[in-house]
Amino acid sequence: MTTRRAVSAALVSTAQGMLPVYMLGGLSVQMSAELGFGARELGLATTIYFAVSAVGSTPAGRFVQRAGAFPGIVVTATLSGAALLGIAGLATTWATLVAMLVVAGVGNAFAQPAANLLLAREVPPGRQGFFFGVKQAAVPITTLLAGASVPLIGLTIGWRWAFVIVAAGSAALPFLTPRAPRPGVAGTAQPSAHVDRLPLAVLAAGAMLGAAAANSIGVFLVASAVDAGFADSTAGLLLAGGSVLGIATRLLVGHLADRREGAHIVRVSAMLLAGSVGFGLLALATPPPVFLAGTVVAFVAGWGWNGLFTFAVVRSYRGAAAAATGLTQTGLWLGGMIGPLAFGLLADGAGFSVAWSVGGVTMLVAAAVCAAGRRLLLRAKAERALPEPT
Secondary structure (H helix, E strand, C coil): CHHHHHHHHHHHHHHHHHHHHHHHHHCHHHHHHHHCCCHHHHHHHHHHHHHHHHHHHHHHHHHHHHHCHHHHHHHHHHHHHHHHHHHHHHCCCHHHHHHHHHHHHHHHHHHHHHHHHHHHHHCCHHHHHHHHHHHHHHHHHHHHHHHHHHHHHHCCCCHHHHHHHHHHHHHHHHHHCCCCCCCCCCCCCCCCCCCCHHHHHHHHHHHHHHHHHHHHHHHHHHHHHHHCCCCHHHHHHHHHHHHHHHHHHHHHHHHHHCCCCCCHHHHHHHHHHHHHHHHHHHHHCCCHHHHHHHHHHHHHHHCCCHHHHHHHHHHHCHHHHHHHHHHHHHHHHHHHHHHHHHHHHHHHHHCHHHHHHHHHHHHHHHHHHHHHHHHHHHHHHHHCCCCCCC
């Protein structure tokens, strides 16, 4: 029962941390008409949200490591709920909307370290890989929920009610979360557990580059497919199918990780390498089967590695899961902020083929940086005579 509650809380915490910005994206047409902002302001507001999450992630991880997962999740629930209700009730201008997103960004900074620590302490080690995949699958699932809110709520009773309704998840979150770690589960070391900052910083840099490329897939695939000659409806189906593949890959990779010991970062690098091939196929664009193959490879390999990456960091620092993943999550948030912006500028100025090509090269570099981070991690562990990290 404790494991179920922990997994449920981690899933909901991850979703609630990101719902404010995804709801904004899904309901942007209705909101912009009322609040008077355009695509430029929408992009800037989203960038501010991710910037706040990136800046706050490392200190949030240190706080959660000291105070525990439950206080961190309460912070996420409080701030995400306040932001969602604030947008629903107080957002009358773009400026007030951004103010609420700043609050949401701080809450989101606590969500990932708290969820990671909760899974590390409450889920048996032999099942953690799969459930970290489940947690990371919350991100694409959240985008699907945000999209579904448009016809079901936004176009019927209004966009403000959509924000009110999803705030219920924040209200329920503290009641889902176990308050204390279960005795005897690996990962219950005290907050003073050592963290090797240099290897983690290098891994965070690799994650930033990988996320910068990966996040561009979901944002620009439809526009790129239409540019390559696909019908609008077919392009939408490509995105939906790719999203399902991305979710399934996170679960499968996590399940397989539970059956292996070590070398998880090596497999992350291998997935990034394969993902770069998918980007190369997307850059070719035609004929259609090539673009379709690129879509499959990009979503499976280029977008399915982040759950395994987080799991690998947690396995390397079982006694400091929140502090360690708080640092690496900074890279993931920065990549999510920078990548789509840079891709959009490239696509607008030089075309989708160039943008996909640059994304593929970025993913190649990410694979090399992650491999370098693992070597530093091995060296640091060897110097302290600890078991080989994952």
